[in-house]
Amino acid sequence: MNFKWNQIEIDYKEIGQNENIIEKIITGESSALIIRNFYNNDSCKIISKRIEAKTFEDNEKMKKIGVSLTSYISNKAEYFVQADALRKTVRQVFSGLEDPRKKIHKTLQLLFPEKQVTIAVENGKKYACGVIRLHELGDFAPIHRDNASYEAKGFDISKFSIQLSTVLYIQQSQKGGELVLHKKSWKKSDEKFRNIDFGYSRDVILDCNESVKIKPNQGDLIIINPIYYHEILPVKANKRITLGLFLAFSKHGEKVVTWS
Ligand SMILES: O=C(O)CCC(=O)C(=O)O
Numbered sequence: 001m002n003f004k005w006n007q008i009e010i011d012y013k014e015i016g017q018n019e020n021i022i023e024k025i026i027t028g029e030s031s032a033l034i035i036r037n038f039y040n041n042d043s044c045k046i047i048s049k050r051i052e053a054k055t056f057e058d059n060e061k062m063k064k065i066g067v068s069l070t071s072y073i074s075n076k077a078e079y080f081v082q083a084d085a086l087r088k089t090v091r092q093v094f095s096g097l098e099d100p101r102k103k104i105h106k107t108l109q110l111l112f113p114e115k116q117v118t119i120a121v122e123n124g125k126k127y128a129c130g131v132i133r134l135h136e137l138g139d140f141a142p143i144h145r146d147n148a149s150y151e152a153k154g155f156d157i158s159k160f161s162i163q164l165s166t167v168l169y170i171q172q173s174q175k176g177g178e179l180v181l182h183k184k185s186w187k188k189s190d191e192k193f194r195n196i197d198f199g200y201s202r203d204v205i206l207d208c209n210e211s212v213k214i215k216p217n218q219g220d221l222i223i224i225n226p227i228y229y230h231e232i233l234p235v236k237a238n239k240r241i242t243l244g245l246f247l248a249f250s251k252h253g254e255k256v257v258t259w260s
Contacts, residue, residue, distance in 0.1 A: 001211050002211065004212070005030075005031040005182075005183045008024065009034045010033070010035060010036065011036045012036065012038045013037075015107055015111065016110040016111070025223055025224065025225050026162055026164070028183060028225060028228060031224070032181060032212070032214060032224045033222065033223040034216055034220055036217070037220070038107070039168055039221065040219065041218055044170045044171060045218075047094065047170050048171040051132060063133070063134040063139075064131050065086075065090060066089075066129075066132055067079065067131065068128070068131045069148070069157075069260065070152075073152055073154075076155060079128070080122075083125075083127060083128035083129075084126070087128075087129075090129070090130055090132070093132060100168050100243055101130045101243070101245065104166055104168070104258075105118075105119075107221070112256050115255055116254060116256070117247075117256040118255065118257060118258070119257070119259065120156065120248075120259045127157065127260070128259060129260060130244070131245075132170070132244075135173070135177060135235045135239065135241075137239075138234055138235065139232075140232050140234040141231055141232035142199030142231055143199050143204060143230070143231045144198065144199040144230065144231065145185070145200075145226055145227055145229050145230070146163070146165060146227070147163065147226070147227050148163055150186075157248050160249050160250050161250050161251065162250065164225055164247050165223070165246050166221060166245045166246075166247065167224070167243070168219075168221045169217065169220050169221075169222075169242055170241040170243060171238070171241040172215065172217060173235040173236065173239065173240040174238050175236035175237035176234050176235045176236030176237065177234070178213045178215045179214050179216075179231075179232055179233075180212070180232075181211060181228060182208045182211045182230065183209075183228060184205050185227045186227050190204050244260060
């Protein structure tokens with residue numbers, strides 16, 4: 001594998017000073033925008049402690065707090081019920097601290113000054129806002145891509161042509177747990193490589209000749225174009241904790257909507 005796909009790194013303080021960086025992520029010219037020092041490290045530590053104190057079912061495939069639309073693709077009504085039911089639980093994880101989801105929204109507003117950034121709403125129902133994922137020793141995510149336009153056709157957010165993904169690293173694993181981004185975007189004919197449960201067989205990236213392995217620090221935020229295949233390598237030391245939030249928009253539209 002050729003690890004040469006470039007990434008963009010900026011400090012949080014520089015947000016808004018760099019024009020067109022998002023364009024490079026959309027087009028795949030760059031693999032990821034890494035925003036260093038996005039969220040306070042002490043707050044990350046407090047949140048990590050709160051999450052590590054929670055018990056997760058052993059048989060849960062993905063240990064998470066919050067609602068992910070992917071789990072409700074064919075049950076839209078239940079998605080909105082669960083999104084509302086878990087809003088308080090997610091909020092409580094951040095209680096007494098700056099809510100990182102609000103900071104992500106403020107940052108997106110700086111990156112998209114001409115658009116209005118809000119949590120997606122459909123028929124008066126608010127989408128879920130943020131999912132916290134926990135990866136423990138040995139956990140990983142196989143090669144996959146996220147694409148609401150194809151997977152979530154019944155939801156309004158699927159109508160936007162561009163989808164991006166933000167990930168905040170609340171706790172980084174000391175060993176392993178890197179995010180590998182492959183410079184190959186999904187196309188429908190790739191579905192033949194799809195695994196039964198989740199993700200794709202490695203064959204789907206056989207013709208990909210640029211990748212990058214990144215390991216952002218605690219408190220860093222990244223923005224990626226999730227239509228490009230990506231995977232999380234097995235965690236080999238302490239737990240890895242992230243907060244994920246999607247955003248979507250159309251080139252000439254007035255809105256940027258977010259959801260999880
Ligand atoms: O946790 C990460 O580094 C990436 C998250 C991811 O793979 C996803 O949101 O699809």
